[in-house]
Amino acid sequence: MRILVFGGRGALGSKLLSYCKQKEEWIIAAGFQSSSDANENVVLTNRDNFIAQSAECESQLVGLQKKLNLEPNFLDAVVCVAGGWRGGNAASDSFIQGCDDVIKQSIWSSVVAAQVASKHLKAGGLLVLSGAAAASNPTPYMMGYGMAKAAVHQLTKSLAAPKSGLPENSSVACLLINTLDTEQNRKAMPKADFSKWTSSEFIATLIHKWTIDASSREPSGSLVELKTENSKTTMNIV
Amino acid sequence: MRILVFGGRGALGSKLLSYCKQKEEWIIAAGFQSSSDANENVVLTNRDNFIAQSAECESQLVGLQKKLNLEPNFLDAVVCVAGGWRGGNAASDSFIQGCDDVIKQSIWSSVVAAQVASKHLKAGGLLVLSGAAAASNPTPYMMGYGMAKAAVHQLTKSLAAPKSGLPENSSVACLLINTLDTEQNRKAMPKADFSKWTSSEFIATLIHKWTIDASSREPSGSLVELKTENSKTTMNIV
Numbered sequence: 238m239r240i241l242v243f244g245g246r247g248a249l250g251s252k253l254l255s256y257c258k259q260k261e262e263w264i265i266a267a268g269f270q271s272s273s274d275a276n277e278n279v280v281l282t283n284r285d286n287f288i289a290q291s292a293e294c295e296s297q298l299v300g301l302q303k304k305l306n307l308e309p310n311f312l313d314a315v316v317c318v319a320g321g322w323r324g325g326n327a328a329s330d331s332f333i334q335g336c337d338d339v340i341k342q343s344i345w346s347s348v349v350a351a352q353v354a355s356k357h358l359k360a361g362g363l364l365v366l367s368g369a370a371a372a373s374n375p376t377p378y379m380m381g382y383g384m385a386k387a388a389v390h391q392l393t394k395s396l397a398a399p400k401s402g403l404p405e406n407s408s409v410a411c412l413l414i415n416t417l418d419t420e421q422n423r424k425a426m427p428k429a430d431f432s433k434w435t436s437s438e439f440i441a442t443l444i445h446k447w448t449i450d451a452s453s454r455e456p457s458g459s460l461v462e463l464k465t466e467n468s469k470t471t472m473n474i475v
Numbered sequence: 476m477r478i479l480v481f482g483g484r485g486a487l488g489s490k491l492l493s494y495c496k497q498k499e500e501w502i503i504a505a506g507f508q509s510s511s512d513a514n515e516n517v518v519l520t521n522r523d524n525f526i527a528q529s530a531e532c533e534s535q536l537v538g539l540q541k542k543l544n545l546e547p548n549f550l551d552a553v554v555c556v557a558g559g560w561r562g563g564n565a566a567s568d569s570f571i572q573g574c575d576d577v578i579k580q581s582i583w584s585s586v587v588a589a590q591v592a593s594k595h596l597k598a599g600g601l602l603v604l605s606g607a608a609a610a611s612n613p614t615p616y617m618m619g620y621g622m623a624k625a626a627v628h629q630l631t632k633s634l635a636a637p638k639s640g641l642p643e644n645s646s647v648a649c650l651l652i653n654t655l656d657t658e659q660n661r662k663a664m665p666k667a668d669f670s671k672w673t674s675s676e677f678i679a680t681l682i683h684k685w686t687i688d689a690s691s692r693e694p695s696g697s698l699v700e701l702k703t704e705n706s707k708t709t710m711n712i713v
Contacts, residue, residue, distance in 0.1 A: 287571060287574070287575045287578075288571050288572060288575060291571040326593075326633075326638060326639050326640035327589040327590055327592065327593040327634060327639055327640035327641060328593040328594070328640030328641075329640065332586070332589075332590055332593075332640075333525060333526050333529040333586065333587070333590060334526060336525070336582075336586045337525045337526060340525075340578060340582065344574075344578065344622070344626075348570070348571065348574045348619070348622075349571070351565040351570075351618075352565055352570055352571060354565065355564075355565040355566040355570075356566070372629060374632070375629075375632040375633045375635065375636035375696070376629075376633050376636075377633045377634070377636040377637065377638050377639040377640070378638065380589075380630065380633045380634075380639070380640075381586070383629055383630075383633055384582070384586075384626045384627075384629050384630045384633065385626065387625055387626055387628070387629030388582075388622045388623065388625055388626035388629075389622075390625070391610060391613075391614075391621055391622050391625030391626075392618065392621075392622045394612070394613040395564075395613045395614050395615045395618045395621055395622065396565060396615070396618075397613065398613035398614075398615040399615065400564060400615050400616065401564050401565055401613075401615040401618070402564035402565035402566030402567065402570075402615070402618075403565060403566075458613070
C-alpha cells in the first residue's frame with residue numbers, strides 16, 4: 238500500500254510511520270522535516286504562504302510520481318496527523334498569534350491533504366484528517382484551536398458529499414482524539430489519569446486497518462471520536 | 476451609541492453604516508477602505524499578515540480612544556460584516572487560493588473583531604459576527620467558504636461561554652444569512668427568486684435594535700438564521 242502521511246514527525250505521525258514500516262507499506266512523509274522511517278520524503282519549506290506551500294507539495298509529489306513511473310492516482314491513503322495545540326481566550330495576549338498558528342497547523346494541512354487526495358488518491362482510497370472531540374462544543378479556554386478543528390470537521394463532511402472532487406468510492410474520516418498519550422503530554426500533565434488517554438499505537442493500527450481493508454471503514458464523512466477508559470479505547474461516530 | 480463595523484464598504488456594511496448614521500449613532504468603520512458615512516475610520520493595510528493586521532487595528536483604535544479622551548471600553552457594539560464568497564470543490568484549480576481568501580475574509584476578520592470586543596467593548600455590549608446558513612451542512616460546491624463559516628460558528632459558541640475574555644454581560648450573535656439581496660447577487664443570479672433573499676435593510680435594522688436594546692437580543696451564542704419567504708424575513712435560532 239502507498240500511504241502519504243502529513244505530520245510524520247509528530248508524536249502520532251512517527252508512530253504511524255514506524256507501524257506502517259513494520260507492516261512493509263510504502264510511505265511518503267510530508268512535512269517540514271524528513272523522516273528516516275519513510276520511503277520518500279516531501280519536505281516543505283513555505284511555512285507562511287499557503288499557496289506556495291501547497292504548490293511545493295504538489296510539485297514534489299508529481300516529481301516522485303514521474304521518477305517512480307506511477308499513474309497520477311498512485312496513493313492508497315492520505316493521512317493528515319499534522320497539527321498543534323494553542324490555549325487562550327479572546328483576551329489572551331497571544332490570541333491572534335495562536336489563531337494564526339492553528340489555522341496553519343490544522344486548516345492548511347487538512348486543505349492541502351484534501352487537494353492531494355483529489356489529485357493522487359486512487360478510486361476507493363482513504364483520506365484521514367485530524368479533528369478534536371472538544372471542538373464539538375464551545376472551547377473558550379483554547380478558542381483558536383477549537384475554531385480551527387471545527388473547520389476541519391465541516392471540511393470532512395464536505396469532502397464526503399457528492400461532487401467533492403475526491404475520487405470515486407473514496408472514503409474520508411476525521412479522528413476526534415480526546416487526549417493522546419504522548420511523552421510530552423505526560424510531562425505537561427503529570428497528575429492526569431493516563432488510563433483515559435488514547436495510545437498512538439491504537440490509532441496507527443486503526444488507520445492501517447482502514448487503509449488495507451475498505452470494509453472496516455466507518456461511513457465516509459464520519460467524525461470518529463476515540464474515547465479511552467481504563468486504557469481501553471472505543472469509537473463513537475458523530 | 477458607539478458602533479465599530481468591520482467591512483463597512485461591503486453591500487451589507489454600507490447599508491448598516493447609512494442606517495446607523497440616519498439614527499445618529501457614532502460609527503467607526505474598519506476595513507481596507509474608508510467610508511464617508513463613518514465618524515471615524517480604521518483603515519487596514521496588512522492584507523497578508525494576520526498579526527500585523529490585528530496590531531494596526533488595535534493601535535488605531537487606541538489612538539482614537541486617546542484622541543477622544545474615552546475609557547478603553549468605549550464601544551457599545553462591534554459588528555463584523557466583512558466577508559466574501561468563493562466556490563469550488565477540492566479538485567478546483569483555485570481550491571487553495573479560495574481557502575486562503577475565505578480564511579482571511581471570514582476567519583481573520585471575526586477573530587480580530589473578537590479581540591477588539593475583548594479590549595474595547597463595554598460591559599453589556601454586543602458583538603455580531605457573520606456566518607452562513609449553508610455551513611451547518613456539507614458544502615462541497617463551496618468547500619472553503621463552508622469550512623471558514625463553520626469556524627466562525629464555533630467561535631461564536633466559544634465567545635458566548637464563560638471565561639471567553641469578553642466583558643461581563645456582553646452578548647455575541649452570529650448571523651446566518653441565506654442569500655443577501657444585493658445588486659451584485661441580482662446580476663449574478665438574474666433568474667433567482669428575489670423574494671427569498673434577505674434585504675440588507677432588515678439586517679441593518681436588526682443589528683441596530685440589538686445594539687440599543689439589550690432585551691431584544693437573542694441568547695448569547697445564538698446562530699441566528701435569517702429565512703426569507705415572500706419578501707418576509709423570520710429568524711430561526713440554531
